[in-house]
Amino acid sequence: MVSAEDARDVDLSVRIGGLRLRYPTMMGSGCYGSGEEFARFADLARIGAIVLKSVTRLPRLGNPMPRIVHTPSGMLNAIGLQNPGIDWYLEHEIGKLAERPCAIIGSVAGFSVGEYVEVTQRLAERPEIDAIELNVSCPNVASEGETFACDSRATSEVVSAARAATRKPLIVKLSPNVTDITVIAREAESAGADALAVINTVRGMAIDVERARPRLGNVAGGLSGPAIRPIAVLAVYEAARAVRIPIIGQGGIASLSDALEFFLAGASAIGIGTANFTDPRVPERIVDGLAEHLAGQGARSISEIVGRANVGFADVHQYEGDAG
Amino acid sequence: MVSAEDARDVDLSVRIGGLRLRYPTMMGSGCYGSGEEFARFADLARIGAIVLKSVTRLPRLGNPMPRIVHTPSGMLNAIGLQNPGIDWYLEHEIGKLAERPCAIIGSVAGFSVGEYVEVTQRLAERPEIDAIELNVSCPNVASEGETFACDSRATSEVVSAARAATRKPLIVKLSPNVTDITVIAREAESAGADALAVINTVRGMAIDVERARPRLGNVAGGLSGPAIRPIAVLAVYEAARAVRIPIIGQGGIASLSDALEFFLAGASAIGIGTANFTDPRVPERIVDGLAEHLAGQGARSISEIVGRANVGFADVHQYEGDAG
Amino acid sequence: MPARVHDTRVIAREERAPGVMMVTIQAPALSAAVFPGQFVMAELPSGCAAAVALAIYDAYDDIVSLLFFITGPRTRELAALAAGDSLALLGPLGNGFDLRDAPADVAIAAGGVGIASVLLPARELVRRRSRVRLFYGARSAALLVERERFVQAGCEVTLATEDGSEGLRGYVTDALEASAPAKLLLACGPTPMLRAVAQIATRTRVPAQLCLEETFGCGVGGCWGCVVPVAATSPRAPRFPSNEAGISYARICREGPVFMAEELRW
Amino acid sequence: MPARVHDTRVIAREERAPGVMMVTIQAPALSAAVFPGQFVMAELPSGCAAAVALAIYDAYDDIVSLLFFITGPRTRELAALAAGDSLALLGPLGNGFDLRDAPADVAIAAGGVGIASVLLPARELVRRRSRVRLFYGARSAALLVERERFVQAGCEVTLATEDGSEGLRGYVTDALEASAPAKLLLACGPTPMLRAVAQIATRTRVPAQLCLEETFGCGVGGCWGCVVPVAATSPRAPRFPSNEAGISYARICREGPVFMAEELRW
Numbered sequence A, B: 001m002v003s004a005e006d007a008r009d010v011d012l013s014v015r016i017g018g019l020r021l022r023y024p025t026m027m028g029s030g031c032y033g034s035g036e037e038f039a040r041f042a043d044l045a046r047i048g049a050i051v052l053k054s055v056t057r058l059p060r061l062g063n064p065m066p067r068i069v070h071t072p073s074g075m076l077n078a079i080g081l082q083n084p085g086i087d088w089y090l091e092h093e094i095g096k097l098a099e100r101p102c103a104i105i106g107s108v109a110g111f112s113v114g115e116y117v118e119v120t121q122r123l124a125e126r127p128e129i130d131a132i133e134l135n136v137s138c139p140n141v142a143s144e145g146e147t148f149a150c151d152s153r154a155t156s157e158v159v160s161a162a163r164a165a166t167r168k169p170l171i172v173k174l175s176p177n178v179t180d181i182t183v184i185a186r187e188a189e190s191a192g193a194d195a196l197a198v199i200n201t202v203r204g205m206a207i208d209v210e211r212a213r214p215r216l217g218n219v220a221g222g223l224s225g226p227a228i229r230p231i232a233v234l235a236v237y238e239a240a241r242a243v244r245i246p247i248i249g250q251g252g253i254a255s256l257s258d259a260l261e262f263f264l265a266g267a268s269a270i271g272i273g274t275a276n277f278t279d280p281r282v283p284e285r286i287v288d289g290l291a292e293h294l295a296g297q298g299a300r301s302i303s304e305i306v307g308r309a310n311v312g313f314a315d316v317h318q319y320e321g322d323a324g
Numbered sequence C, D: 001m002p003a004r005v006h007d008t009r010v011i012a013r014e015e016r017a018p019g020v021m022m023v024t025i026q027a028p029a030l031s032a033a034v035f036p037g038q039f040v041m042a043e044l045p046s047g048c049a050a051a052v053a054l055a056i057y058d059a060y061d062d063i064v065s066l067l068f069f070i071t072g073p074r075t076r077e078l079a080a081l082a083a084g085d086s087l088a089l090l091g092p093l094g095n096g097f098d099l100r101d102a103p104a105d106v107a108i109a110a111g112g113v114g115i116a117s118v119l120l121p122a123r124e125l126v127r128r129r130s131r132v133r134l135f136y137g138a139r140s141a142a143l144l145v146e147r148e149r150f151v152q153a154g155c156e157v158t159l160a161t162e163d164g165s166e167g168l169r170g171y172v173t174d175a176l177e178a179s180a181p182a183k184l185l186l187a188c189g190p191t192p193m194l195r196a197v198a199q200i201a202t203r204t205r206v207p208a209q210l211c212l213e214e215t216f217g218c219g220v221g222g223c224w225g226c227v228v229p230v231a232a233t234s235p236r237a238p239r240f241p242s243n244e245a246g247i248s249y250a251r252i253c254r255e256g257p258v259f260m261a262e263e264l265r266w
């Protein structure tokens, strides 16, 4: 049996660049509003950080409805970055964040390097913002349908530029929709990222067979939830072997056991998104569970288990399991 | 109400190159053995084709155990191409296929272009084999951890070479683990493929948190089942816009409604793999359901609905749903 | 009382019609807190998918009941709950109907599962001495579940079925249109029906409150997955910059689910 | 009778210990067809995941019963089945124990859920006048479910628990080792236990038949997901080329699940 004191003594804090989080749990961007929406159901003092909904330079109305489709053990979303734009955001929204009892991480999206830089700089200037996450997995108008995070040169460019725009911790959020995530991960690291968020949603779509048309107003969307967890665990496992900066693992985490998979794969912290829609008590349960689990193992801090199951790959011949 | 005769009149046949299948259902490679294993539970005369387990030039023992892990609405596998090699296969196994009441498609895997060519040629020579599927989503020893289907030049090379080795219908099976599947799809088409199988499994892994190590003997594996269906539907939707050759859509199909999603997205035929592990009656139920559904809509053949929901994408700004 | 997670217990489960379930739940605090037109997010025992948005159909003593159609895997999982099972409900959520005025003559239009959102407002209006006429439509007679409870609640009930198997043949909006205009219209049902109600309201100049539905993500305002276009001038428009056409997207789960017909720009 | 899909109905469900379920099923054809040591693939009602491999625990009259531990989402779904629910079972599958000889003195070792595979062979051996000694181990007393049924079947039962809460303290293989060698050993349980049984068998020169478990994909031989290394010379080795070390991979679902200890190369 693990005593409550033992569990309380476990150090769950984690460092992302210069920022120290009391808990290694971050609420995924776009899933947790600005925290206010969930404050009635969850104790924000017991989470590490809220990553705000991504903000762009100009206001965006977002995609037409429907924006959400439920799928087996997951969901598709295509919100389309609905947000009031950085001017309005700084004027009317950001002040409310001051009283949050956890770290606040601003998420920046854009359609050009210039936009990323402007929004990063203006957001990071504000004392309410503890760190910046670059959502580089969003549309890049310059090259049809591609995203920054799908192209290593573009990633490098936008991360370098954002790096120059702020000294606050900089997290780069990677897309799983790439042939080799380690290439992008290394680019982001050498361009100055303090941490990587792995992964954003997986591209997917669903069709309404009665009406013979795509279900989402935007046709394609991003898949999240437990369905993508095996994809996310592998992405973290690979990225952790490729870079030295901390990784924030996310994708389908809904329980203590799920969270442990990510830490053992090499994540220093975890993101929780869709599971908040399943039950807003999940983040607190995970934090309690982690403390108890670590105490039970005689560990003193979460860092002791990070990467412990990351034993590399068998050999090149057998690397691709999907060779089946 | 749809009468039984109406349903019986519906033409479910489909053409893949020169091969006509009575039903548009193909049992996914590696999931259905050589058909014999399932013949007790399913009426093979009521399926379109069996794609055999992939064969390589030399015998392969395959990966260490465990080779399978169940995940939310899906499963990971890392079999590692266990097979007796082409010599043995031609001598001892292939003869048994003659009596199968459906089409038989040989699946070829390899580690070099030469291997693909040799196995394709020797397999295709045999009268028991109606068509060849190139499993180019398997390890390519020449470039660490990459697969042929992740590289457009390699795809082009191996498909051209295999094309030259046989005049039987040639199907190329694509991997979803790429930044842009349309690039590879186009290469395969221009290199002479008669059809594309979209998709193979999605790379993933799972960790045993009690023992702090990867669950699969091979560390990484391939994710299949309903969890990946939204990913597969989008891949088919995109590939169908990129090429003119027929597409065999697969990934998580377990019901009539799932099957319709793929046809409406642009698939001419469908593959059923993991659902056979859920219930071996699924393929027959889908065929019955398709006939009834089409009759109910007054359609005379399955081809009438192929691609009917493929309306393109909204616009470049809103293309990437995972911009969230 | 503010919304929170209620750990409740299922008392009874009943299949009221093929695919239509009524689940009765012991939930004293929730029952006491609910306002007509509010909803809950019902958490699935398997924990593998997002919670399901369901109207609070009835609430009395320490009981809450939910009435829902089995339309997919999540409602199928909820339908498998048995007496004694525990169930977590997040709520009460959303802004309900605005019943402050309680005019003398109120018409309520409910289509299909929309019936689940209108019992509580009907009862409240009757209590406050409004005449309440319920227009209740479904595909066929078997799906007209729960009409007695409305009669008991003191409503005048008019039925309509698309196949004519009971009441008027046709849409519930046909029945509504054929009747004398009321002073207030409440409606809940599929979107095409609500659009028709909004047209009737405009034509007859009766204020209408529409209870909308959409596929929800979070249900609490955090994901912007459930929006509907509204006039930027509407009190329910988010205080965000609107587009050139004066349109804003409001969250159905947070700013709604009840909207005034005239503020919608759908 | 060949294996096929049986559409059956659940008669009763009982929680025998925390997390240990017994489901009793009406399945005449299956009950008549089963051979000791065979298993079924139980299809999940939700259809969202692969069927679950379960031993046929008991079979009599037109009844079949399954005994299983809730270890994950799929067994949790099966555990939610209630009397009257329908359930599709694929089977009987696999090759059972080889009981042709039925020697005078048979020892059976069962660890944890392994107990589910050994009732039918025990009963068959008793019927054929073998002395049958069952060594049955679990973590603690509460998990030693179903021992009475073995006593009723005519077995001599020795219990062992890891925490000493009942019977001998220690592993079931300790109890087996401390007893007089039998003429035949049957065993089912976790892999480490089966390895220990195999060692005892080698040391005491008693032939041992081990019923193996692995995570299955198809359960019918179609996916090669469930292999175990065997000597290429074994009758159960697939007729494939072996590797240089003389090892072949046999499918547990098809060539097994019962293997002779001496043919395994694990």
Ligand SMILES: Cc1cc2nc3c(=O)[nH]c(=O)nc-3n(C[C@H](O)[C@H](O)[C@H](O)COP(=O)(O)OP(=O)(O)OC[C@H]3O[C@@H](n4cnc5c(N)ncnc54)[C@H](O)[C@@H]3O)c2cc1C
Pocket: A069, A070, A071, A072, A073, A074, C039, C049, C052, C053, C054, C055, C056, C067, C068, C069, C070, C071, C072, C073, C074, C075, C076, C113, C116, C117, C212, C213, C214, C215, C216, C257
């Ligand atoms: C405020 C509000 C109140 C509501 N009140 C009620 C009410 O009182 N009663 C009522 O009946 N309904 C009500 N609804 C509607 C109800 O929330 C939806 O019908 C609910 O989403 C049904 O969920 P479902 O997943 O079972 O099926 P649906 O979401 O209707 O599923 C439809 C289709 O989506 C796909 N799908 C959905 N989930 C999955 C999955 N997990 N795996 C695979 N495919 C999936 C399937 O293809 C399926 O055919 C309300 C909605 C709102 C917004």
Ligand SMILES: Cc1cc2nc3c(=O)[nH]c(=O)nc-3n(C[C@H](O)[C@H](O)[C@H](O)COP(=O)(O)OP(=O)(O)OC[C@H]3O[C@@H](n4cnc5c(N)ncnc54)[C@H](O)[C@@H]3O)c2cc1C
Pocket: B069, B070, B071, B072, B073, B074, D039, D049, D052, D053, D054, D055, D056, D067, D068, D069, D070, D071, D072, D073, D074, D075, D076, D113, D116, D117, D212, D213, D214, D215, D216, D257
């Ligand atoms: C021939 C044979 C006979 C057997 N007979 C019996 C028997 O009689 N009684 C018995 O109790 N067992 C028996 N077993 C074992 C039984 O088949 C397994 O315990 C079964 O696989 C349990 O399935 P599960 O998914 O519920 O849990 P597990 O497969 O044990 O799950 C373990 C872990 O895997 C992951 N997981 C599995 N499925 C999912 C999912 N769908 N979603 C998310 N995560 C998942 C979870 O992390 C979970 O913690 C037998 C096995 C074989 C091969």
Ligand SMILES: Cc1cc2nc3c(=O)[nH]c(=O)nc-3n(C[C@H](O)[C@H](O)[C@H](O)COP(=O)(O)O)c2cc1C
Pocket: A028, A029, A030, A031, A053, A054, A077, A079, A081, A107, A135, A173, A199, A200, A201, A223, A224, A225, A226, A250, A251, A252, A253, A271, A272, A273, A274, A275, B323, B324, C217, C223, C225
């Ligand atoms: C409704 C919704 C909206 C999202 N919006 C954003 C966003 O604006 N920016 C971003 O970087 N990620 C966004 N995401 C992605 C999540 O932050 C997270 O990376 C992803 O959902 C995987 O984690 P999960 O399975 O825990 O949800 C969104 C996800 C969802 C479900």
Ligand SMILES: Cc1cc2nc3c(=O)[nH]c(=O)nc-3n(C[C@H](O)[C@H](O)[C@H](O)COP(=O)(O)O)c2cc1C
Pocket: A323, A324, B028, B029, B030, B031, B053, B054, B077, B079, B081, B107, B135, B173, B199, B200, B201, B223, B224, B225, B226, B250, B251, B252, B253, B271, B272, B273, B274, B275, D217, D223, D225
């Ligand atoms: C156990 C297993 C083994 C497989 N083996 C092969 C294989 O040898 N060759 C191949 O091309 N695909 C193989 N696949 C991939 C399937 O054919 C199919 O493309 C994939 O599983 C997606 O479809 P599904 O979700 O219907 O299973 C395998 C899949 C599984 C589950």
Ligand code: FES
Pocket: C215, C216, C217, C218, C219, C220, C221, C222, C223, C224, C225, C226, C227, C251, C252, C253, C254
């Ligand atoms: S459902 Fe998330 S904002 Fe409404």
Ligand code: FES
Pocket: D215, D216, D217, D218, D219, D220, D221, D222, D223, D224, D225, D226, D227, D251, D252, D253, D254
């Ligand atoms: S589980 Fe598929 S071959 Fe044994």
